Amino acid sequence: MPKLTIEELRKGREEARSKIHLREGEFRGKIIVHMGTCGIAAGAREILSAFLNEKENRKITDVFITTSGCAGLCSKEPMATVELRDAAPVKYGDLTAEKAVRIFKEHVLDGKIVQEFAIGLGSERGG
């Protein structure tokens, strides 16, 4: 390991920061992929991977991707909910990897709901 100069330390710090962003806990939004048995059977894993890939490739650190149980609309699976700060959650259904990529870019990054895939505003309550 070569000894660091101040410049190299600073550069390395930026990179290290992005690696630990999940632990620091401040995000402007999250994407929830519904992973009940119905969701998994309908291909939710693929949707999850698509979102994760987009986040990684675009080096996005202020949004996180998580999973939750069945949302109760099993016929619309795979589904995902986008929750951005100060905005109502939006549910998307009948997803494919391509649709997920568009949702990530248009809704999560640019803030425009992708109306054609959306099935409703709001989120189910529950603990």
Place this chain on the structure above:
Amino acid sequence: MRRIELMVCAGTGCVASGAYNIKEALEREIEKQGLKDEVSIVTTGCNGFCGQGPLLVVMPDKIFYGWLKVEDIPFLVEEHLLKGRPVPKFMFVPPEKKEPIPLIPDIPFFKKQMLVVLRNKGIIDPENIWDYIARDGYTAIEKVLTKMRPEEVMEEVTKAGLRGRGGAGFPTGIKWKACREEQNPVKYLIGNCDEGDPGAYMDRSLLESDPHSLIEGVLIAAYAIGATKGFLYIRTEYPLAIKRMQIALSQARDHGLLGEGILGSNFSFDIEIREGSGAFVCGEETSLIHSIEGESPEPRQRPPFPAQVGLWGCPTVINNVETLANVPVIINRGAEWYSEIGTKNSKGTKIFSLVGKINNTGLIEVPMGITLREIIYDIGEGIPGNKKFKAVQTGGPSGGCIPNSLIDLPIDYDSLKEAGSIMGSGGMIVMDEDTCMVDVAKFFIQFTNDESCGKCTTCRDGSEALLEVLTRITKGDGREGDIEFLEELSLAIKDASMCGLGTTLPNPVLSTLQYFKDEYIAHIKEKRCPALACKDLIKYYIQTDKCVGCRLCLKNCPVGAIAGLAKHPHIIDQAKCTKCGTCLDVCPPKISAVVKISGEEARNLKSLEK
């Protein structure tokens, strides 16, 4: 492609309760569920909530799981990590409540804390230098080396109001300045991690959870005083802390943060670990110096202070490791920011280990000036079994007890001193109504008597004499004049002993005498222990009007001291009874026939039983 990080606590406490087994089980299940690319495991230092170990925090969800068992892991991984359903049954449930609290920021134990020194605990992997760097690590030394002269660094630390966290509370900046002004070109800096107080583990946790913050603090201090070499004096009973520190030192060296020309500057410095072998007196600075020199660890007269004549005769600064770990924060955030935390003369935060009769056991960092009530009832969530809070011992064997009547006392260096105790390194032992204060004083005097190095007569023989009298009192052989003798001898030991061990060892006696003299009097005059704790002064007794003859106590008594027929009241044979208390523990709460009695009542037991 990571979406989840599992922060597995790997402090000494959690490691002892099986953290590495939990980690292995998590690895297995994650692999099995095909989550290897999405979930990573980070072994962190002490999370602080030691009473809940082994424990795990799931990020970014912020879900806290405690008391985990290996067999819980498959369910937890499938439910939470795969299906996204956090599992309530592994979450923290507050004492006397039923509803779990899922999120770590909502748990009362964490809510009132203020993390300055422990800002990285539970977030970074202490064995990975880049985790520390990512959290603004080594930005303070960067600033110091490029923008600040040594005098400016000392000025900043003085202005911040930082005082020694090892116990005495000496202003750090002034100590540094005294050393800096010495002419000798060879100067040393020592980080004191010889944490000897029973029940205290602040320094150990700091080293285990964030060793690089200490290295950075040492570097800044060394730059300020012009030190040429540093030592970390760590007790050998802390193997995990030593291991993590060694890893951190070698990583820092590899990355050019220690050694020749640090970060390309002309500042060179290195740090060596010295292990202390567990003598309490080594925490005293002159003893510590003798120990590093290879001499017998006995203190010497001051002045000259170590800042003038220290290690191998050279000017030496000895700072507690918690003090040093405050320094990078002061440099980064400024003296003004820092000095807004705390009270008039005690700035910043303090780490305490909260132990004893308290619901939430663990390590806490709180702003100076917080009240005991907040610590015990908000953070600690009260006393188990709804017992009454009696007192708290601060400062370990050198400290004293703070009674219930002072529960609203804001905690800082001066208030504790005024109350007859000391801040000490930060041990906080909570005692409830079942604790006998004479017994507590005896316990601490036993400790200091064992640990006295023997150099001063007052400390060596004085502690022996205190112990003898205290033992007598707890056995029911107290005499008229014992209290006066204890007081007089205590003051003599304080006056005539040389080092901190001797001058503070009578504190537990003096403070219990100050606040609980009635307990001493009860022991001496009535041969009664009001807390029903001193074995020689109590008897167990089965109340005949309450006993239903269920035979539970009879079956469980390890010495066969209980007799009686089924469905008839039982009786304890006092000659056989060893006072282990099993009968009291097993007697069903609805019946509550077994009681402890002391004093005249106990002496008249024969007539009671008739």
